[in-house]
Amino acid sequence: MKTKQHIPGHRLLRLPQLAYAFTKKLVIPLVGLMVLLSACKRDPDPAPLDALTARAGDDQQVQVGQVVSIDGSASQAPQNQPFTIQWVMLRKPAKSSATLSSTATIKSTFTPDEVGEYELELTLSSAAGKSTDKVVIVAAVAQPLTIDKDITVKTLLVDRLTNPNLPDYIVPKDLAVKAELTLAPGVVVAFERDVRLSINDNGGILIAQGTPQKKIRFLGVNQTRGYWAGIMLYSKSNVNLMEQVEILHAGSSPMLDNTKMGMALFKGSQIAFKNTLFSQHDGYGLYVYEEAVLREFTANSFTSNAEAGIVLPPESVAKLDAASQFTGANGRNVVEVKGEYLGNNSAQGTVIAWPGFADKTPYRIMRRMQVRSGWKLSPGVIIEVARDVSIIVDETGYLNAVGTPAQRITFTGAAGQAAYWTGILSHSTSNQSRLENADILNAGSTAILSTKRANLALYGNNASLTLRNTRIVGSGGYGVYVGFQATLNTDETATYEGNALANVFIDK
CATH class of the missing domain: 2.160.20 (Pectate Lyase C-like)
Known part of the structure; x- marks a missing residue:
């Protein structure tokens, strides 16, 4: 009878033990693989084409004060199935007062007014259920x-x-x-x-x-x-x-x-x-x-x-x-006007027109101004003149101030008191020299010609001026002074009031 031979250093394994050892070697790698697979996050399966799916758009980085547009147009819904839209601002910086321009349309806007994050949520709802998605807007200051x-x-x-x-x-x-x-x-x-x-x-x-x-x-x-x-x-x-x-x-x-x-x-x-x-x-x-x-x-x-x-x-x-x-x-x-000359002698025949303003702003002449060209004033113009300042019209120039009954042209002192500015002295020989529907107020503060004070003075051989529907008021001397063969063309439509001396003095 044969006896079993024992091999030193080895253990005799029975069949069940051998099966267990093989299984153990196989199971350990499988468990490791399962753990590894379970640790990897799988992307969600794409939504079925007929599913209600909200998509609030991509996150944005913007500047404070910038108008931000949020757009859920990439959302999807089953065909012909009605649904509602709702935007909600879930969070914003503590001091922010920003609000959405609309909460019930697929597109909306808001303006970040503080630095920080603005989180918004879009919800689509239908009879079959609802879907939500969020977007984060980060506002900073450059x-x-x-x-x-x-x-x-x-x-x-x-x-x-x-x-x-x-x-x-x-x-x-x-x-x-x-x-x-x-x-x-x-x-x-x-x-x-x-x-x-x-x-x-x-x-x-x-x-x-x-x-x-x-x-x-x-x-x-x-x-x-x-x-x-x-x-x-x-x-x-x-x-x-x-x-x-x-x-x-x-x-x-x-x-x-x-x-x-x-x-x-x-x-x-x-x-x-x-x-x-x-x-x-x-x-x-x-x-x-x-x-x-x-x-x-x-x-x-x-x-x-x-x-x-x-x-x-x-x-x-x-x-x-x-x-x-x-x-x-x-x-x-x-409108302050500073300058000694209007026009120049070499440009005879030139006309410089001053406009009136819708807000009735007056011009204020700050210095003695010498008119060497045509000077035409639009109806409604108001000319204020600084203290003791005069307007001199040269023989080569003329003053044409023709207003209307509703829009008279006014010359007055800047302070609105009698005898404040010096006045207008004209040497013009032009037939365009004319004052009509105009007011000349509060001049004659100092002598405009020799020792003569007047609101208006004409002087020079062939100097002339036509005066119609014009008021001459508040002179510190004469209303109008006419000297040295000058001619004043006027009628009863001119009126005078409050002049210290004669209303009209013709010095022959």
């Missing part, structure tokens, strides 16, 4: 760029920040423009304390053309009246343009002749202004010096300036338009 070097190459400034109350660019020190500078619609440039912007004549050009919806703004970093110095234009380029622009908060220090202003146009410079606002300047809004050129002037506004909104030489007045507004809470709601 930082302005600093411009601390002169503009020496052709430059375009773009609108970087959507919020019009925040500056796109900061100017920390005086800046000279020596090349073409263009500002895109919506650009906001803020200036530090006492800083000025100069548009030089050695290649400097300024093109600032905004839109009614995206105005271009020049303002102070601190948005208070008289914070920065202002804009100085020397450039003679005929390309210079400001349209749909706001110039604010300047006049911190004098630019010239101890005078403060928001913007100055110096001799030889030229520019066009259209729909431009000059406001909150500690001085004049716009100062136009003699021989500067207003190429165009349309529908501009002047408000809340410490002095008058605008001051300009006599010849530039003809460029002003009736639609511009000069009476918005300025220190003096007038």
Whole structure:
């Protein structure tokens, strides 16, 4: 009988034990594979084409103040099955008051007003059930760029920040423009304390053309009246343009002749202004010096300036338009006129017309003005004259002030009191020299001719003037003085009141 042989170092395994060992070796790798597979997140299966599925759109990163559009148009619903739409703002920054423009349409908008996250949920509901989806909008504030070097190459400034109350660019020190500078619609440039912007004549050009919806703004970093110095234009380029622009908060220090202003146009410079606002300047809004050129002037506004909104030489007045507004809470709601001459002797026959304004703004003549061309005033024009200032009409020129019964033309003193200004002296020999439906008030403060005081004086060989339906009131001397072979053509339609001496004196 054979006995079983034992092999040293080995253990004899019975069949059940062998099966268990094989199974154990197989099961351990399978369990590991199952764990690995279960750890991988599977993408959800695409929704069936006939399922109600809300899709709120992609998350967005935007700027504070930017209008944000949310769109659920990618959502799907079973054909011909009605459903309702509901947007809800689940969360927003603590201080935000932002709201949706619509909560029940597939598209909506809102404007983030604080930095942070805005989470919105879109819910679609039907008889078969409902579906929701969320979108997150992250709003931040971009930082302005600093411009601390002169503009020496052709430059375009773009609108970087959507919020019009925040500056796109900061100017920390005086800046000279020596090349073409263009500002895109919506650009906001803020200036530090006492800083000025100069548009030089050695290649400097300024093109600032905004839109009614995206105005271009020049303002102070601190948005208070008289914070920065202002804009100085020397450039003679005929390309210079400001349209749909706001110039604010300047006049911190004098630019010239101890005078403060928001913007100055110096001799030889030229520019066009259209729909431009000059406001909150500690001085004049716009100062136009003699021989500067207003190429165009349309529908501009002047408000809340410490002095008058605008001051300009006599010849530039003809460029002003009736639609511009000069009476918005300025220190003096007038158009100031400073300059010795209107027209020149070499341009005989030239006519310079001064328009009236829809807001009834008066002109205020600040210095003795000598008229050397035709001077025509539109019906309704009001001329105020500073203390002891006169208007002299040369032999080569004439004054034509023909109003209507409803729109009379007025010459008066700036203070509205008798004998305040010197008066009008005419040497004109033109048959266009005429006053009709006009008022000449409160002159004769000082002698206009020799020792004679008068509201109106005619003097010179062949000098003449026609007077119809005109009131002569409040003279510190004569109403009308006529001397040295001058001729006054008048009738009973002229009226006189409150003159210190004779109403009409003809000195033969």
